[in-house]
Amino acid sequence: MVEQAVRPVAEVIAAKAPDGWTDAVLHCQGGRDGASLSGGYRCGDGSWRSGLPRLWSELRSLTEALSQDHGWEAMSLELRTRPSGEYRLVASDDAVHRVTGTGRGFRAVLDPGHRLTRPGMRQEPGTAGPAGDPELAVARFRAYLERRSAVLGHPEELPPPATEDAIAGTEARLGRRLPADLRALYKIADGDHTDLGPRYLFQGNTWLSLEYLVKASTGYGAAEQPWSGWGLEWDAVILDADPAETVRRCGGHPGWLRFASGEDGNYLAVDTAPARHGRPGQVIRTGRDHNRGPGYVADSVTTLLGHYLELLDQGAYATEDDYIELLEPGRARGRRPDSGSLPDDIPPGLQSIHVIDATGPVDLAPLGAARSLRRVHLNRAATADLTPVRELPVESLRVTLDGGDLTPLAGHPHLASLELATTAPADLTPLRTAPRLHGLDLAEAEVAELAVLSELGGLRYLSLTRRQWDALLNEDRTPPALAAACLTDTDSTLDEALAWAARLGLDTGRAFRLTGTLENGAG
CATH class of the missing domain: 3.30.500.20 (BH3703-like domains)
Structure with a gap:
């Protein structure tokens, strides 16, 4: 009891x-x-x-x-x-629950089944043919095994080949056909794990058997990105791979077939549903560390094996305890570290930038060079002019507006979330024409007319103070499609939060x- x-x-x-x-x-x-x-x-x-x-x-x-x-x-x-x-x-x-960590107040989930659409689901599909060549892949794989044997001084034991029936059965369970080059490799060996353990043939990743390929590709978080809750998802951004528009901007996708595992929640996968500049069968990185953006590796397993041969030829490897580690520098993602000002050089491929504790107003004009910029967060930093954001594909904007206005955001085709603080009352009217705006945090903003929020038909998440919520609810001007809301006052009690949530239409009678x-x- x-x-x-x-x-x-x-x-x-x-x-x-x-x-x-x-x-x-x-x-x-x-x-x-x-x-x-x-x-x-x-x-x-x-x-x-x-x-x-x-x-x-x-x-x-x-x-x-x-x-x-x-x-x-x-x-x-x-x-x-x-x-x-x-x-x-x-x-x-x-x-209705207390916001913990770096958050504040209480959050109410009004529509527990609603999920935000991942950008990758809207991307134009690729039309190019596969780059993989099954005969060349087999030749390269055999050469790769021979050179590894020469380095180690003995051949490496692998499992028996998979049968055609086993491969066809795997494809039936996946609902997708394996790329031809990877399919051909399984006719040489069913992965690289024997009773003696894995050989980690794919650059530190163990090659999965067909049985585990199915489990890894259909398990939790593989076919669809796990939902992390509104506190993390409302302003989340999934970055593009490099090269751009090759891989869909998702954390998980049913077309990503995981064939090798780092045994740490990360995988190599063959992509059977590429974006418009990608090719079917391309190799990507996905998994635990890639929920906010997949990584592009190669246009095919065939090409990847050629790269491995080049690394061996260059002597770019190390050996330890009868294992070979292929060595190469990692790719840099399109993100700048936190700083108190904009960097002097803005790389064209920059996708995300955080500016913290700037000593004066931040001029955003240099960001115009970053034509792929998706996220701009000014934390404890202000700007007076949002005009440079107008022409950029920014999806998540966190900013203190120092006397300026929101006019540059009118009709912005990409803006999905806005966390706004102000030094003077702001007019929200320009946001009415931002077609993809789904998240808004105004708890640190003075707003000229909150009733404008009722005209934001696509708004799914809204964060306000108690005073702001009272003003909105007293006029019955709540946005019509809210799925989650936040009451930011840290001194609120759960009783007060339940009463607030009830005004939003949530059934709290069972408390x-x-x-x-x-x-x-x-x-």
Whole structure:
């Protein structure tokens, strides 16, 4: 029962409280995979001490009791405790939850099934034919094995070849045909893993058997990019590969067939659904470290094997414990490190830039040289003129506007998210004609007329202060298609957040509330 489970939590909080405390607050999000914990103690001098004692076992019992009583698979709860021994629990499903980490306030998920469309799903498909050559791939692979054997002083053991039936069965399970050159390699060996372990033939990646190719290509996060929640997704940008427009800008795609693994969540894949400048069968990098942009490797497995032969010929390898490591410098992604000003040289391929703590207004004009720029974030930095952004494919813009206006963003064909702070009231009217704008954070902005937001039919995410939300809701001018919203005031309680979410149309009637008093007080 919840009543019995909440008391031990309050007891531990009270027992571990610092001298002079006046109240304590615990925020928790719990579910099958565990619980997150934040909160702390407020003291009589007005100071705040973050951090609470370890409560994992007590919280597990409490969340299990709430789940059993209310049927919640995931939940959000707030427990407030006072030195008198009084405590109050508020709990609900996790449609409304406290924002943790670098965020603030509360977030409400109004449409839990909605997902933002990945840019790659809208890209024009490639029309070129494959670059791979199965006969040449086989010849290069055999030559590659021979040269590796010469380096190691012995041939490397590989699994038996895959049968035609096994390959056809794999393709049936995938719903896609393997590129002809990779298909031909499987008729030499079914991957590179034997009872002795993998040989890591693909530059530190183990070549997967057909069985594991299917598992890796159809498992979680492979065919579709995992959803990381609105806090990360509302202004996320997926960068383009290099060369541009070769690989779809997705974190995962059903046309990416993972054939080699770095055993760290990253993979080499053959791409059977390239973007307009790509070729079917091209080799790309995807997986854990590529959710924000795939990497281009080669136009085919055939070409990749030729590159491996060149590295061996150049002596660009090292050996250790009977393994060969091919060596080459990594490619630089189109991103500049954080800085307090724009760099003197803006490379044409730059896709993302962060400017932090600029000493004066930032002139964005030099960014005009970066014709592929997707993300511009000015953190604790301001600009007076957004005109340079007008002609750039910027999708995510974070900026403090120092007296300027939003007119340059009118009709912007790419802008998807805007986090705006202002030094003077801003007119949101130009945003009405930005066709792809789906996310907006105005918590640090003074806005001349919030009612304009009701005309943003494509807006899916909105972050405002309590004052701003009240003004919008009192006029019944909420954007019509919101899927998630944020209440940014850090002093808001879960009760207040539930009331706010109810005004947005979320059913919060199943929220649970419980008050009690520790038998001997908090002392």
